[in-house]
Amino acid sequence: MQILISLALFAFVCVLLFTAASQASVRKGSKRTNLLAFWGFAGVAVIFALYFISIYLSWWEVEKDLAQTMGPFGDSFGPLTSLFSALAFAALIWTVVLQGDELQLSRKELALTRQEMTDQRFESMLMRMLEVHTSIVSDMDVRAGGNVVVSRKDCFEHLLMQSFLHRQHNIFKKSGPSGSVPDSFNTYQRSPQTDRISLAPDEVTMNAYEETYKENRNDLGHYFRSLYNILRFISESGREDKFDYARIVRAQLSDYELAINCLNCLSEHGVEKMKPLVEEFSILDNLPKDLYLSEGLMARFDERALKTPKQTA
Incomplete structure (x- = not known):
């Protein structure tokens, strides 16, 4: 049974990573579609449910009298604790990656904004200089005789x-x-x-x-x-x-x-x-x-x- 739960956890991690990769850049309006969090919570709930069902149906080698076997019962969470710690660490790394992407995107948008402002200042100054030049030509007059x-x-x-x-x-x-x-x-x-x-x-x-x-x-x-x-x-x-x-x-x-x-x-x-x-x-x-x-x-x-x-x- 432990092998089956481990396989289920592995499959869940694969689904989680696939969902993160496919949905990380999806947006609806101004809010990010957070399917990653939804599937994360759902997966955790399903795994815990399977775990307690396995204990209740004696799929796991833990005595039914939990009062007398509290120590073994707590120790039975060891594999899950390790797995969820690894998942938490992976989620932390993924969060850092997403924040890095967001920061890079923000920098690109800032650079584009600065370039647009620079273009506007340049064109505005050039247009003013051309207007002044046109007025200079308009003010020119030459006596042609008489x-x-x-x-x-x-x-x-x-x-x-x-x-x-x-x-x-x-x-x-x-x-x-x-x-x-x-x-x-x-x-x-x-x-x-x-x-x-x-x-x-x-x-x-x-x-x-x-x-x-x-x-x-x-x-x-x-x-x-x-x-x-x-x-x-x-x-x-x-x-x-x-x-x-x-x-x-x-x-x-x-x-x-x-x-x-x-x-x-x-x-x-x-x-x-x-x-x-x-x-x-x-x-x-x-x-x-x-x-x-x-x-x-x-x-x-x-x-x-x-x-x-x-x-x-």
Whole structure:
């Protein structure tokens, strides 16, 4: 009979462990389904019932007169005591394992919450910086001659196609023999014979931009400082998806803005700080070919600046 009860206990432990493994992660609403405890109590009750029935029916070698055989009767609980002590120890270990799983899950949820908060702070700060940058562009105004004032994003077209090219033409004209302009210099007229905005010598082009910048430094200086800080903020964030945020910034730039940024990156105002960021995020990828500078000037850029690298999965 002792062998049968031992086998029953072994079977019960197996059922108990199987139930624990299958139900440990089951939830209904906010409460854990505690089938493990139910089967535990039920199993203990059944085993004790079987034990007392076996004694009462003389299945166990214990005298019926319990008053005279109290010592042997108490000793008869030895095997059960050992088994239940082992079960209690196993339950303690299982509780520790469950608590460890819960703690690990809590840590993961906390890490996700922190990441979400970090993402929200980053995106909120970036949106505020873009709003400030948009207001800076909205406040830009350039006098186009007489009482005509060009404002907002139209400023960049005027600065490039009128102010910059006019200065480039004048500088090149003064540097030519007897103040003449070679036939090859047709940039100012933007002849269909060329697909670039600058065929003048590189030094002439950069001198023309420097004069344009100095005349409009109040607007251009503020604009470039704002754009630089936005790109630097994205670059220093250390995010794996920072290029996606840089795309958002790049999408806000018009064609003429890109051309002005191209010139600025090659000047003393942007070659050290702005140019590396423009190359890192391929800001000039959308620059139209007819607004390219000379081949020599464009060659100063890393190829990343003009072409978005393929994203690897």
